[in-house]
Amino acid sequence: MTAASYPVIRCDGEENLGGPCDNEVGLPGATTVAEVRKGNPDWHPRPGGRDICPDCWKDDIR
Ligand SMILES: [Zn+2]
Numbered sequence: 001m002t003a004a005s006y007p008v009i010r011c012d013g014e015e016n017l018g019g020p021c022d023n024e025v026g027l028p029g030a031t032t033v034a035e036v037r038k039g040n041p042d043w044h045p046r047p048g049g050r051d052i053c054p055d056c057w058k059d060d061i062r
Helices: 032-040 054-058
Strands: 008-010 024-026 044-045 050-052
Touching: 008 032
Parallel strands: none
Antiparallel strands: 008 024, 044 050
16 A cells, blocks of 8 residues: 555644654545544644644643
8 A cells, every 4th residue: 555645633732641642533535634624523623733632632631
């Protein structure tokens, strides 16, 4: 398989359990990051283009 060329969003939670969070998510058929966000309502876009995954959001990031 070749490297994926579809967009993904990555979690920018940086204070989760003492280290950066490596979660990322995509969306089948999506061609833009905006579509990925729209298809993953459990993820939380933050100012500055950051995204927070559901796990980190539950912890303490507001
Ligand atoms: Zn996370």
